[in-house]
Amino acid sequence: MTLPEAAGLALAFVARLVTGAQGHWHGSTPKAEQRIYFANHQSHFDWVLIWAALPHDLRAVTRPIAARDYWTATPLKHWITREIFNAVYVSRQRAKDGSGEDEDPLEPLMEALRHGDSLVIFPEGTRGHAAEPAPFKSGLFALAEAFPDVQLIPTWIDNVQRVMPKGEVVPVPILCAVVFGAPIALAGGEDRRAFLDRARAAVMALRGVV
Amino acid sequence: MGQLRALTVSQQVGLLFVVLFGLLALVTIVAFGRSLRNLSPAQTAQRERFAIELRALWLGALLFWVSWASGPLGSTLLFGFVSFFALREFVTLTHTRRADHRALLLAFFVILPMQYVLVGTSLLNAFTVFIPVYVFFAIPVISALANDPFRFLERTAKIQWGITVTVYGMSHAPALLLLDLPGYHERGAFLVLFLVLVVVAAQLGQEYASRRLRRRPVARAISRSFSWRAFGAGAGAAAIVGVLLYWVTPFKPLAALAMGAIAGAAGTLGEFVMMALKRDAGVRNLRGGSSVTGAVGLLDRVAPLCFAAPVFFHSVRGYFGI
Numbered sequence: 001m002t003l004p005e006a007a008g009l010a011l012a013f014v015a016r017l018v019t020g021a022q023g024h025w026h027g028s029t030p031k032a033e034q035r036i037y038f039a040n041h042q043s044h045f046d047w048v049l050i051w052a053a054l055p056h057d058l059r060a061v062t063r064p065i066a067a068r069d070y071w072t073a074t075p076l077k078h079w080i081t082r083e084i085f086n087a088v089y090v091s092r093q094r095a096k097d098g099s100g101e102d103e104d105p106l107e108p109l110m111e112a113l114r115h116g117d118s119l120v121i122f123p124e125g126t127r128g129h130a131a132e133p134a135p136f137k138s139g140l141f142a143l144a145e146a147f148p149d150v151q152l153i154p155t156w157i158d159n160v161q162r163v164m165p166k167g168e169v170v171p172v173p174i175l176c177a178v179v180f181g182a183p184i185a186l187a188g189g190e191d192r193r194a195f196l197d198r199a200r201a202a203v204m205a206l207r208g209v210v
Numbered sequence: 211m212g213q214l215r216a217l218t219v220s221q222q223v224g225l226l227f228v229v230l231f232g233l234l235a236l237v238t239i240v241a242f243g244r245s246l247r248n249l250s251p252a253q254t255a256q257r258e259r260f261a262i263e264l265r266a267l268w269l270g271a272l273l274f275w276v277s278w279a280s281g282p283l284g285s286t287l288l289f290g291f292v293s294f295f296a297l298r299e300f301v302t303l304t305h306t307r308r309a310d311h312r313a314l315l316l317a318f319f320v321i322l323p324m325q326y327v328l329v330g331t332s333l334l335n336a337f338t339v340f341i342p343v344y345v346f347f348a349i350p351v352i353s354a355l356a357n358d359p360f361r362f363l364e365r366t367a368k369i370q371w372g373i374t375v376t377v378y379g380m381s382h383a384p385a386l387l388l389l390d391l392p393g394y395h396e397r398g399a400f401l402v403l404f405l406v407l408v409v410v411a412a413q414l415g416q417e418y419a420s421r422r423l424r425r426r427p428v429a430r431a432i433s434r435s436f437s438w439r440a441f442g443a444g445a446g447a448a449a450i451v452g453v454l455l456y457w458v459t460p461f462k463p464l465a466a467l468a469m470g471a472i473a474g475a476a477g478t479l480g481e482f483v484m485m486a487l488k489r490d491a492g493v494r495n496l497r498g499g500s501s502v503t504g505a506v507g508l509l510d511r512v513a514p515l516c517f518a519a520p521v522f523f524h525s526v527r528g529y530f531g532i
Contacts, residue, residue, distance in 0.1 A: 174301055
């Protein structure tokens with residue numbers, strides 16, 4: 001076993017010890033199909049929780065999105081995101097490259113999907129602390145349009161804001177659940193806003209399930 | 211049973227092993243035989259529930275046996291981890307706020323390990339006063355420093371109560387190893403086993419009686435199965451198991467009967483209290499399955515022990531006047 005694998009197992013163990021990290025599958029099953037999981041976002045812990053709730057063999061092919069400027073700032077952060085999680089790095093600002101053209105911030109995600117990997121995205125764009133998730137940003141729509149064959153799985157993370165509220169660094173042990181719902185798909189000719197609202201409703205509909 | 215008392219420690223341990231796991235194996239075989247018959251859907255559902263309970267019992271018995279047989283460190287660690295999981299479930303069920311974060315961290319990562327270290331190092335006095343005195347003082351201070359007056363008393367009271375039940379109460383089970391009873395050196399572990407077995411017997415007795423007797427529940431809004439008759443049956447079952455086990459205890463038969471009844475009664479009432487708490491938290495499904503955020507029901511199973519252990523511990527001390 002390599003060091004990153006061992007560190008990953010240790011991290012998953014800690015996540016389970018602290019939160020239980022129970023995965024509940026309602027409408028989909030844990031299968032090795034190419035998928036985009038989209039979830040509500042309330043804490044830095046969200047990704048680890050989804051990752052720990054997935055079965056072991058799916059963890060290797062499911063990748064998070066990490067902000068390049070923050071997660072490559074120190075060697076440790078870079079190592080964790082690159083070696084353990086195999087994160088997809090994105091730039092937060094639209095940087096002008098040499099030719100003077102905009103680099104599409106979704107390009108790294110598209111690249112990963114072309115490569116056959118699954119992704120976890122938080123379409124709210126930022127961590128919320130309200131009871132309901134904020135309106136979804138349009139990235140999910142663009143990915144759904146470009147990759148109609150990839151399953152879109154709505155995911156609800158329950159209770160995690162109590163584990164680690166914004167501004168705290170040590171998590172409190174409280175049981176959390178991750179609910180994976182039935183896949184949704186972009187309907188032919190569906191409007192962008194309508195699709196994003198439908199996706200958000202699909203995530204929120206999983207609240208009452210556990 | 212007088213000659214059983216004369217056996218050496220390892221002979222008694224072996225005998226208990228055969229009896230305990232023999233009984234479990236017998237129940238499992240009978241249950242399997244019954245499952246082969248044609249059953250109505252309702253009966254099948256009941257059988258499945260029973261099978262889940264039985265599996266939990268096997269797991270619990272094996273885990274307990276391994277740690278019990280591995281000596282004081284093993285049992286202290288086991289009860290420490292059980293405390294941790296029970297407290298985790300308790301905190302999940304209560305509605306804490308952001309401002310409670312530091313107090314909860316203190317509870318999980320300082321108070322809980324500290325209490326079990328005190329148990330492990332045989333500091334009997336410190337172990338008895340640490341939570342009722344020092345923690346009782348520290349928790350509201352930490353909470354107040356978080357600068358949130360909203361329902362302050364309620365929040366701190368809940369945290370203190372949760373710690374008292376799941377950490378303080380539970381830690382009295384391995385603390386039985388500390389007691390230096392006359393003519394009972396190196397055998398404190400048998401008291402732990404005695405306590406666990408009589409509490410389990412009380413649970414099973416009460417459960418069985420409440421299914422069979424169908425008496426009027428005492429407090430319908432809290433539990434539909436708790437009646438005084440069923441409670442009596444539970445305490446009675448604990449007393450019988452207590453007498454049957456008297457040869458591993460430092461008690462005379464009659465005292466073993468009384469101790470069994472006391473621990474069993476305390477455990478059954480503790481479970482009843484825990485049911486009230488779960489009703490308050492809005493959990494319908496009291497046993498097994500996934501309920502609030504997948505709480506696994508460990509708290510239900512260990513709550514009787516949390517309530518019975520301190521009562522039993524101090525009853526033993528009182529009986530021997532130490």
